[in-house]
Amino acid sequence: MDDDLIIAEPSPLHTTTIVEKCTLKLVDDYKHMLCQATEPLSTFLEYITYGHMIDNVVLIVTGTLHERDVQELLEKCHPLGMFDSILLLVHRILISSFVSPRGILLSIATLAVAQNMRELYRLVLVDTPLAPYFSECITSEDLDDMNIEIMRNTLYKAYLEDFYRFCQKLGGATAEIMSDLLAFEADRRAVNITINSIGTELTRDDRRKLYSNFGLFYPYGHEELAVCEDIDQPVIHDDQIASV
Structure with a gap:
């Protein structure tokens, strides 16, 4: 990171300021890389x-x-x-x-x-x-x-599935690495959706429709997550999947 971004800040230097400046630097570098990419x-x-x-x-x-x-x-x-x-x-x-x-x-x-x-x-x-x-x-x-x-959650489902298909078409190391990363994100969101929808008006079918159609939990784990009715059930389910 450029030291000037931090040096220009008055003391005392707060952690939120460091995060903000680092984020701005990351975004600038990312946009530069995107402009140069083919x-x-x-x-x-x-x-x-x-x-x-x-x-x-x-x-x-x-x-x-x-x-x-x-x-x-x-x-x-x-x-x-x-x-x-x-x-x-x-x-x-x-x-x-x-x-x-x-x-x-x-x-x-x-x-x-x-x-x-x-x-x-x-x-x-x-x-x-x-x-x-x-x-x-x-x-x-x-x-x-x-x-x-x-x-x-509907937007994220469509986005993750689209990104997953794109990476699969690329093949090679990109497909191998990104498949694991995107599968983890899909599974993480499935658990979060389940926990956050317990006790709400969402039906089991509504909940199931929000899960991405790939990942370690897909498809059988989704069936179990869809019927969870208390917060401990998704945790138990995760342990069972990990053991497999």
């Missing part, structure tokens, strides 16, 4: 940013739902996941906001931004790399907390 490396590097894009979209929509400050939301977005439509989404939020002595306050009642997944796709995401992943979650249901999380 196919298929350029596409591979772009795939890595899609997860951050999904997280940023969900962060903005969820933050808006809970009337969070727009600037605060932007600061929390990962820079690798920034794209033009994120700024369009924020612009629509700002248009529908009003300013008080305390700063920008978001009014959900007057929000001129997407109110359901279909509108979110049409107004914001149709021309982004995430557009192909929305085919499974374009509905007219309101963007409440539950549906936003379903949207996040």
